Amino acid sequence: xxxxxxxxxxxxxxxxxxxxxxxxxxxxxxxxxxxxxxxxxxxxxxxxxxxxxxxxxxxxxxxxxxxxxxxxxxxxxxxxxxxxxxxxxxxxxxxxxxxxxxxxxxxxxxxxxxxxxxxxxxxxxxxxxxxxxxxxxxxxxxxxxxxxxxxxxxxxxxxxxxxxxxxxxxxxxxxxxxxxxxxxxxxxxxxxxxxxxxxxxxxxxxxxxxxxxxxxxxxxxxxxxxxxxxxxxxxxxxxxxxxxxxxxxxxxxxxxxxxxxxxxxxxxxxxxxxxxxxxxxxxxxxxxxxxxxxxxxxxxxxxxxxxxxxxxxxxxxxxxxxxxxxxxxxxxxxxxxxxxxxxxxxxxxxxxxxxxxxxxxxxxxxxxxxxxxxxxxxxxxxxxxxxxxxxxxxxxxxxxxxxxxxxxxxxxx
Amino acid sequence: xxxxxxxxxxxxxxxxxxxxxxxxxxxxxxxxxxxxxxxxxxxxxxxxxxxxxxxxxxxxxxxxxxxxxxxxxxxxxxxxxxxxxxxxxxxxxxxxxxxxxxxxxxxxxxxxxxxxxxxxxxxxxxxxxxxxxxxxxxxxxxxxxxxxxxxxxxxxxxxxxxxxxx
Numbered sequence: 001x002x003x004x005x006x007x008x009x010x011x012x013x014x015x016x017x018x019x020x021x022x023x024x025x026x027x028x029x030x031x032x033x034x035x036x037x038x039x040x041x042x043x044x045x046x047x048x049x050x051x052x053x054x055x056x057x058x059x060x061x062x063x064x065x066x067x068x069x070x071x072x073x074x075x076x077x078x079x080x081x082x083x084x085x086x087x088x089x090x091x092x093x094x095x096x097x098x099x100x101x102x103x104x105x106x107x108x109x110x111x112x113x114x115x116x117x118x119x120x121x122x123x124x125x126x127x128x129x130x131x132x133x134x135x136x137x138x139x140x141x142x143x144x145x146x147x148x149x150x151x152x153x154x155x156x157x158x159x160x161x162x163x164x165x166x167x168x169x170x171x172x173x174x175x176x177x178x179x180x181x182x183x184x185x186x187x188x189x190x191x192x193x194x195x196x197x198x199x200x201x202x203x204x205x206x207x208x209x210x211x212x213x214x215x216x217x218x219x220x221x222x223x224x225x226x227x228x229x230x231x232x233x234x235x236x237x238x239x240x241x242x243x244x245x246x247x248x249x250x251x252x253x254x255x256x257x258x259x260x261x262x263x264x265x266x267x268x269x270x271x272x273x274x275x276x277x278x279x280x281x282x283x284x285x286x287x288x289x290x291x292x293x294x295x296x297x298x299x300x301x302x303x304x305x306x307x308x309x310x311x312x313x314x315x316x317x318x319x320x321x322x323x324x325x326x327x328x329x330x331x332x333x334x335x336x337x338x339x340x341x342x343x344x345x346x347x348x349x350x351x352x353x354x355x356x357x358x359x360x361x362x363x364x365x366x367x368x369x370x371x372x373x374x375x376x377x378x379x380x381x382x383x384x385x386x387x388x389x390x391x392x393x394x395x396x397x398x399x400x401x402x403x404x405x406x407x408x409x410x411x412x413x
Numbered sequence: 414x415x416x417x418x419x420x421x422x423x424x425x426x427x428x429x430x431x432x433x434x435x436x437x438x439x440x441x442x443x444x445x446x447x448x449x450x451x452x453x454x455x456x457x458x459x460x461x462x463x464x465x466x467x468x469x470x471x472x473x474x475x476x477x478x479x480x481x482x483x484x485x486x487x488x489x490x491x492x493x494x495x496x497x498x499x500x501x502x503x504x505x506x507x508x509x510x511x512x513x514x515x516x517x518x519x520x521x522x523x524x525x526x527x528x529x530x531x532x533x534x535x536x537x538x539x540x541x542x543x544x545x546x547x548x549x550x551x552x553x554x555x556x557x558x559x560x561x562x563x564x565x566x567x568x569x570x571x572x573x574x575x576x577x578x579x
Binding site for chain 2: 019021032033035036040043044061062066067069070073114115116118130131132133134135137138141142144145146148180181184185214216269270357358359360363376378379380381383384385
């Protein structure tokens with residue numbers, strides 16, 4: 001699929017290993033790397049994006065801003081967007097990857113952002129990848145970038161997932177098999193019956209974590225589900241079918257039987273350090289976080305609310321919930337999801353990156369364990385190198401919050 | 414490009430961008446000299462305090478795993494290191510390092526020990542461990558990236574060529 005998308009962009013056939021210079025459909029920078037991006041544009045003496053309508057500045061990492069330094073940085077991005085006529089997503093609108101999925105990314109597009117989880121939009125059939133501030137400055141200024149066409153690894157998932165098992169468990173299982181460097185420089189393609197039946201919410205979870213195996217993109221074929229999603233977002237005209245050829249060449253193929261996937265947890269400090277929740281059940285946690293670009297969408301919050309409704313989290317647990325976007329928050333308020341979570345003891349924080357990367361609230365104490373629905377459990381990731389970060393699905397997170405210790409959601413009565 | 418000489422600072426496998434530039438110092442990202450005081454803090458707290466200009470970061474597999482934060486190679490450069498040598502690199506870190514003009518070398522680092530005096534010639538692809546008296550040959554960087562690195566990074570490259578001519 002990478003060769004198809006990049007070939008379409010280049011207007012010729014391209015093959016893995018080749019370097020292409022390609023037009024960029026959308027490029028975004030967020031408040032964590034935006035200031036450095038603007039510094040580089042200034043050095044380049046570029047005052048305006050090549051395509052302001054395809055350039056988006058998104059405030060999501062520090063929401064709301066905790067200090068004057070960050071406020072000043074955010075004000076600079078806000079002002080620059082206004083002056084250049086670029087698009088802008090205000091703090092509280094949502095996490096960049098959710099904003100891109102809701103409003104911009106479409107099949108066949110090249111999407112770049114100053115964040116490694118830009119791969120999320122691969123779920124919509126976009127060649128979406130994260131880069132550093134300098135590459136993004138050049139993409140904003142020139143409207144193009146250079147890419148090495150990646151070789152592809154096929155992850156085929158067949159059959160039905162057991163109740164209580166979700167996309168997050170599938171991707172943690174896949175990364176456990178691939179290893180954190182197993183797809184370095186490669187494209188992951190998620191195919192098969194299980195993927196076809198997944199909603200966009202779930203597909204975004206899979207693509208989001210492709211980078212945790214080192215992958216450059218995590219692509220999913222665009223199909224009727226994608227079309228319906230784009231139509232619901234007012235982007236129906238952008239639909240095009242992107243799917244691998246029947247005889248597509250893969251460097252490696254892996255099959256996962258959905259019915260064998262178990263609720264899975266990644267132990268500190270690497271994402272491939274996975275085991276079934278059932279093998280580690282009972283491990284005490286002190287904090288649970290449900291949110292992020294991986295698992296902060298409506299369906300994720302609904303799954304957690306279903307488990308927690310009418311109950312209360314363990315007295316030993318602090319539960320923090322952060323919806324991925326304002327739209328998610330509104331929908332979750334309207335259907336009672338937020339009320340159920342708050343009644344159960346959750347603190348709900350504004351849409352943003354929140355607890356995930358350790359810079360804004362929810363930092364665990366020394367020796368504590370935090371179970372999160374995010375994508376990284378590196379040492380110090382949640383703000384304290386003397387605490388441990390564990391990754392799991394929203395269902396496992398909610399079950400764990402209820403019991404105060406790691407709990408298989410299938411074991412709840 | 415001139416020869417790089419310096420002391421080896423040895424690190425293990427899977428050094429992440431959170432080891433190199435912890436997220437908790439987010440507020441310092443627009444103050445690079447201050448941010449660089451925390452370089453590699455969660456891998457070796459002694460590094461940032463004692464690193465000397467020209468020193469060389471030596472690591473195992475998949476150095477720079479994780480975030481696309483360019484601040485990770487930037488703080489290594491600002492800390493004074495002249496290069497990073499590793500068995501392998503995470504994709505985004507490698508590209509970011511080249512873009513900001515920080516030389517990155519891929520070779521078998523097993524025999525290099527902490528404190529060894531190293532000398533690296535990027536053009537001939539040769540690393541000499543002066544302390545242990547052995548030499549490691551390494552493959553040159555892909556041409557597209559060498560073109561960027563030899564201009565000192567992507568910004569000077571664009572300033573010179575006016576476009577991406579990869």
